Amino acid sequence: MATLQRAEAGTASAGPRTLVTWLRRRVSTQSVVSIVAVLVVGYLTIVPLVTMLYSSLRSDFLGTTGTWTLEHYQRTLTDAAFRETLVTSLTYAGGVALASVTVGFALAWVYVRTNAPAKRFALVASLVPLIIPGILNTVAWGLLLAPDTGPVNVLLRYLGLPAFDLYSMHGMILVQSMHVAPIAFLMGVASLSSMDSSLEEAAAASGARPATVFRTITFPLIRPAVLGAIFLMLVQTMSSFEVPQLIGSAAHKRVFSTEIFTSLRSFPPDYGSVSVIGVIVLVIAVLGLWAARRLGGGVEGRGTITGKGYRPTLTDLGRWRWVAVLAIMVFFVVTTVLPMLILAWASLLPSYRPLDPAEIKHLTWGNYSELFNSSSILGAMTHSLEIALAAGVVVTAICAVSAYVIVRTQLPGRATLDAFAAVPIAVPNIILGVSTLYWYLVAPLPVRLYGTLAILVVAMVTHALPYGMRYLVPGVSQIKAELEEASLASGAGWARTFRRIYLPLLVPAITASFLYTFIISFRELSSAIFLYTQKTEVVSISVFELWSDGQFTVVSALGVVMTLMACVVIGAVNLLSRRFGVRTS
Amino acid sequence: MIRVEVLRKNFGKASNAVGAVNGVSFEVPAGSLVSLLGPSGCGKTTTLRMIAGLERPTAGRLVIDGELAFGDAENVFVPVNRRAIGMVFQSYAIWPHMTVEQNVGYPLRVVRPRLPKSEQKERVAEALDLVGLGAYAARSATALSGGQQQRVALARALVRRPKILLLDEPLSNLDAELRDRMRDEIRQLQQQLGITTVFVTHDQAEALAISDQVIVMDQGRLVESGTPEEVYRRPTSHVTARFLGLSNRLRGEVVAVGEGTVRVRLGGSTLEVATPVAVPTGSPTVVAIRPSGLRIDRRRISADSWPGTVERGIFRGDAWDYAVKLGAATVFVRSYDLDARLQPGEAVFVEARPGAAILVEDLVADESRG
Numbered sequence: 001m002a003t004l005q006r007a008e009a010g011t012a013s014a015g016p017r018t019l020v021t022w023l024r025r026r027v028s029t030q031s032v033v034s035i036v037a038v039l040v041v042g043y044l045t046i047v048p049l050v051t052m053l054y055s056s057l058r059s060d061f062l063g064t065t066g067t068w069t070l071e072h073y074q075r076t077l078t079d080a081a082f083r084e085t086l087v088t089s090l091t092y093a094g095g096v097a098l099a100s101v102t103v104g105f106a107l108a109w110v111y112v113r114t115n116a117p118a119k120r121f122a123l124v125a126s127l128v129p130l131i132i133p134g135i136l137n138t139v140a141w142g143l144l145l146a147p148d149t150g151p152v153n154v155l156l157r158y159l160g161l162p163a164f165d166l167y168s169m170h171g172m173i174l175v176q177s178m179h180v181a182p183i184a185f186l187m188g189v190a191s192l193s194s195m196d197s198s199l200e201e202a203a204a205a206s207g208a209r210p211a212t213v214f215r216t217i218t219f220p221l222i223r224p225a226v227l228g229a230i231f232l233m234l235v236q237t238m239s240s241f242e243v244p245q246l247i248g249s250a251a252h253k254r255v256f257s258t259e260i261f262t263s264l265r266s267f268p269p270d271y272g273s274v275s276v277i278g279v280i281v282l283v284i285a286v287l288g289l290w291a292a293r294r295l296g297g298g299v300e301g302r303g304t305i306t307g308k309g310y311r312p313t314l315t316d317l318g319r320w321r322w323v324a325v326l327a328i329m330v331f332f333v334v335t336t337v338l339p340m341l342i343l344a345w346a347s348l349l350p351s352y353r354p355l356d357p358a359e360i361k362h363l364t365w366g367n368y369s370e371l372f373n374s375s376s377i378l379g380a381m382t383h384s385l386e387i388a389l390a391a392g393v394v395v396t397a398i399c400a401v402s403a404y405v406i407v408r409t410q411l412p413g414r415a416t417l418d419a420f421a422a423v424p425i426a427v428p429n430i431i432l433g434v435s436t437l438y439w440y441l442v443a444p445l446p447v448r449l450y451g452t453l454a455i456l457v458v459a460m461v462t463h464a465l466p467y468g469m470r471y472l473v474p475g476v477s478q479i480k481a482e483l484e485e486a487s488l489a490s491g492a493g494w495a496r497t498f499r500r501i502y503l504p505l506l507v508p509a510i511t512a513s514f515l516y517t518f519i520i521s522f523r524e525l526s527s528a529i530f531l532y533t534q535k536t537e538v539v540s541i542s543v544f545e546l547w548s549d550g551q552f553t554v555v556s557a558l559g560v561v562m563t564l565m566a567c568v569v570i571g572a573v574n575l576l577s578r579r580f581g582v583r584t585s
Numbered sequence: 586m587i588r589v590e591v592l593r594k595n596f597g598k599a600s601n602a603v604g605a606v607n608g609v610s611f612e613v614p615a616g617s618l619v620s621l622l623g624p625s626g627c628g629k630t631t632t633l634r635m636i637a638g639l640e641r642p643t644a645g646r647l648v649i650d651g652e653l654a655f656g657d658a659e660n661v662f663v664p665v666n667r668r669a670i671g672m673v674f675q676s677y678a679i680w681p682h683m684t685v686e687q688n689v690g691y692p693l694r695v696v697r698p699r700l701p702k703s704e705q706k707e708r709v710a711e712a713l714d715l716v717g718l719g720a721y722a723a724r725s726a727t728a729l730s731g732g733q734q735q736r737v738a739l740a741r742a743l744v745r746r747p748k749i750l751l752l753d754e755p756l757s758n759l760d761a762e763l764r765d766r767m768r769d770e771i772r773q774l775q776q777q778l779g780i781t782t783v784f785v786t787h788d789q790a791e792a793l794a795i796s797d798q799v800i801v802m803d804q805g806r807l808v809e810s811g812t813p814e815e816v817y818r819r820p821t822s823h824v825t826a827r828f829l830g831l832s833n834r835l836r837g838e839v840v841a842v843g844e845g846t847v848r849v850r851l852g853g854s855t856l857e858v859a860t861p862v863a864v865p866t867g868s869p870t871v872v873a874i875r876p877s878g879l880r881i882d883r884r885r886i887s888a889d890s891w892p893g894t895v896e897r898g899i900f901r902g903d904a905w906d907y908a909v910k911l912g913a914a915t916v917f918v919r920s921y922d923l924d925a926r927l928q929p930g931e932a933v934f935v936e937a938r939p940g941a942a943i944l945v946e947d948l949v950a951d952e953s954r955g
Contacts, residue, residue: 201639202678202738204665206692207745213666216695220682316641 029494034405038413038420040398044462045423048435049282055438056275062441072272076280081254088169089238089255090284092248095173096180097233101226103177104184105192107328111185112192115314116324125332126185131566132339133523134179135242135543136559140339141166141175142246143346143552149354151342167251176243178335180236184229191225223295231292232425235285239428241526246547256281257430257526264434264530275438278431285426340563346556367557377542377558384539385565387453388522391460392514398461399468399513400506403476404498408484425466432463433527451533459531460521467520468513475509476502511577515570522566587613587636587749587781592645592655594631604631607805608645613798618775618782620792622828623802630753632802633785637672637751638665650748650781666695668749671742671780675754677734679726685737686722689713692745712740715774732763739771743778750775750782756791768795789829793817801825819943821861823873826945831873833916835942839868847944852912854889856937860944870944876906876919878941881927882934890934895927909935 056073060066076082104126111122129137144152145166153163165171199221203213241257248255256277263270263277317324346352348363371377402421406414424432436459440449449455479502487497503510525540532541539562546555594606603626613619621629634640636647638654641662647655649670654663671692680688690709693700700708713719716736721729726737735755742750752771756764772795775782786792792799793813800810801824808822820826837851847864848855849872858872880886896908896915904921918935920927927933 196676196678198674198676198678199680201665202672202674202680202741203691203695204639205637205670205672205751206741207666207669207696208691209666209695212695216691217680221680 030405030409031411033401034409034411034413034417037398037402037405038417041402041417041420041465044458044465045420045427048432048439048462049423049427051439051442052275052278052431052435055271056279058272061271061275061438072276076273076276082259082277085254085256085259086280088253091169092172092176092244092253092255093234093237095169096176096237097230099173099177100181100184100233101188101229103331104181104186104229105188105222105226107181107185107331108188108192110324110328112189113197113315114317114321114324116317116321116328118325118328121332122325122328125328125336126182128182128332129178129335130182130519131570132179132336132563133525133540133543133559133566134176134240135246135523135525135540135547136343136562137179137335137339138175138242138246139543139547139552139555139559140342141171141178142547143342143352143556144338145171146354151355152338154354167247169251169253171251172243172247172253175247176237176240179240179243180233181331181335183236184233187225187229187232191222195221227292227295231288234288235426235428238281238285239430239432239526241430241529242544245544256428260430260434261529271438274434278434281428281431282426285428289426340560343556343559343563346553347560349553352552367553368561370554371557371561376537377539380537380539380542381561381565383453383456383536384522387456387460387538388518390453390457391464391521392518394457394461395464395468395517396472396510396513399465399472400476400503400510403469403472404502407473407476408481421465421469423466424462424464428526429463429524430526430530433459433530436462436527437530450531451536453536455531456528456536456538459527460517460524463524463527464517464520467516471509471513471516472506475506479505507577511573515573518569518573519566523562586615586648586650587783588646588648589632589636590646590648592632592635592647593643594628594635594640595643604628605805606631606635606642609802609805609807611800611807611810613781613783615781616779617797618772618784618795619798619800620784620786620796621800621802622786622789622792623824624828625787627802628805629785629787629802633751633753633783636749636783637670638663638668669745669747670749670751671745671747672751673735673738673742673753673755675757677731677738677758679729679734679737681727683726684722685713685718685724685726685729688726688737689740689744692741696745708744708746709740712744715743716740716770731759732767735759735767739774743774743780748781750780752782752784754785754787756786757788764791771795801828819859819861820945823945826873826943830875831943831945833874833876833879835872835874835914835916837870837872839864839866839870842866849942849944852891854891856889856942857939858942858944859940862944864944872942873945874916874937874942876917878938879916879918880936880938881907881909881918881920883925883927883931885934886936890936893933893935895929895931895933897929898927907933909933911935 055061057068057070058066059069059071107122107126110116111119111126116122132140144150145164147153147163147166150166156163166175195218200213200217203217204210208216238256241261244253244255244258245261248258260274260277263274342355345355347367348365349359350362350364350366353359399421402417405411406418427435436455437450440455440458443449449458483501483505484497487501488494492500523540524538525544528538528540529544532538539558543555543558543562546558589609589611591608591610592606593608594604596602596605606628609628609632611619621632623629631640635642635655636649642655642657644657645655646653646657649668652663653659653661654668655661680691683691686709689712690705693705693708699705710719710722713722716739718733718736718740721733721737726734729737735758738755755771756767759767768791771784784792784795796813798810799813799816801808801816801820801822803822803824808824809816809820811819816825817829820829820831835851837849837856839847840850840855841848842864843857845859846857847860847870849858849870850856851872856872864870882890885892891911893909893911893916896910899906899908901919903923904919905923905926907918907920907927908915909918916935
């Protein structure tokens, strides 16, 4: 490669000595692109957080007369109500993390490492809940577990069992866990399939019983991944807004996200104490990340040790295979079938009634026509689609370039880039929403982003960056450096090589990154709730408002339409990538 | 001793799937080393894994050290952790979260009844000394080189003093020089300890050098077995012949039948050829011979030489391999005479060394069918 670069420089100097040729000789396309990547990613992830920290230390954030102060911290930390919120938040987040990681990793083990039948179904069953937005999941369970009329509670009472109290800490944990378990499942699949099964076989051949093998070999090896997953669930749950607001408020359980929401909705908004809560949540998240890494001996470091020439061997479950399948079915029914059924049912009713066969004759499409005649809801849907598409494209573009810089180049900025892009992992989404709001309220920029769709796109992009990297860094690593070098040796420049060699080979990773960003941006509520205005309402906000107004039937119709739209987009993108992508396996 | 009786393993529905085993029988005498040799997917690793108990056979019987380990008729299957074996995996399977000492001591910690701590320590030290890693006990296992990891895996397999040692391509991840050294060390250890050993490999040189007995497998079947010398010099199957470098195939006709040999006419001359089967006079046949079993010279060597033309030469370092056109056929001839460099287009004479040519049973059968 050194010779190639020298040859290139030689050609350039032969031409006329213009500024362009001078630049070309001094600065490579590669380094320009890397510098831009570092600046963009740094701006997106660091600036809002610094703004939030600044506002927590200022007596008057928006005014010009503010002074430096620790008053906000003092007031918040000595407040008994805040301490109660802290305990409630940690209980809630901890409960969800344990429940979802247990379920997710157990399903992942069945899927990756056993001979349970119907694996294809297991995969679909575990991933479909990802499509259902959290707000809809919450709404659906609000209907399913309504204290008197909810069909699940009716059934429980019919069976002589006590009804389940949705409006409690258990209820909050249950609903949120079902929503995030698929993500834990995906992390479990990744870590279990990257583990060399001969490590376990060697233990068995040494005379260890299956339980001993699990305790001494399997668990220590997947522990980093388990801790990583628990941490991620903690952060995601701490930023979740829908469950605490729709379920927790009624149970008088106040957590950070509802506290922030209430403070910002009051007049005048208390920017100072909100940013203190934000900083505290951030500190908790960072401490959690640090602990997970320490206890796990490096979250990424040791988890993926693979021997050469290994193949995953499957555990024979014997008759337990059918139990495993049953568990997957139950999971699927509870996380997907029941919520979708109740939404579909409610969406066809003229006004909300409990599940009753006698209602069938009253079923109507009225809610759907109301939906499609409401300009505000149609507008919100359009906004959500636009935001999700834009965020998907931007995140994927930034991550493709950044992943390349981090994996393939020796440029000095790559470690910084890697660190910047990972920051949002530790930032609960709700904090991201608040800090983005703060920054654009005071940012000395020529254009005002507050009140536009762009500010929502910026927040979604920042939030999705680490997830995009999660797909694209391994994607780039899989492409051997020789493929790039062969292109350079064939006479292509770096930009052309990236476009002609990397992009086509990256199609699977690009698709995954785009889809993931699209899905989470389309349904996002926790940060949107602080960034939308009347003119830029998004669909998750519509759901939230319709539910708060008690319009259960219309909100259900909207839920069905949202889910169908997500399915159509996913299907279309999959078709496209199959058409244009390179088959890698 | 290990006795394998008509062992079978089907994966899924297709019985001819890669790695499936279709009724294999053999015996590993106590204290001897038997290699399972064959191309990838031939079922050799699956057979080893069935002996280990990592794979449950579909049918057959397996007796290890006088005890029934598997029998479909008796409905017996002893799980892997109850079989007194030591096993070395292709990937070494060194546990990254343990030190060398902890890796090697693991079998002693998990097997009941447990030895006293002091004796465990002694055994671990002894096993590490055995493989020459005594000084590395406290090291993190992942900090070791490939060859050292291999030794750790071997020490771990031997620490329980098992009756049976199972080795699954243990040398394939090492570089060439180290591979030869480790191979000799494993053989030495095996003989010193007198441990009954099954060694899986796809490398013929490795199998020949290390084994008391070689078993050649292909497509889930045992194609032949014998001492290394037997299978090398008198292979009965074309799979073995191909695998062991009998790359020249010459068509001829049997002209006379002798005691264990036949005289075959090849081109203008006849050749005495060893045969494992009776072939009638006048039948067409195929003779297999290694490049090193042929001689080449500018002058006619004897009356039985075939005249030919050199097509090209390939330099092998210690020898030249010449492609020589003999009538319609092209054969490869190895010449260790580096000074007598033959040029393409040169007229030469080729002849078989005595005893180098053989008839391969199923090639003969193929020929008589076709």
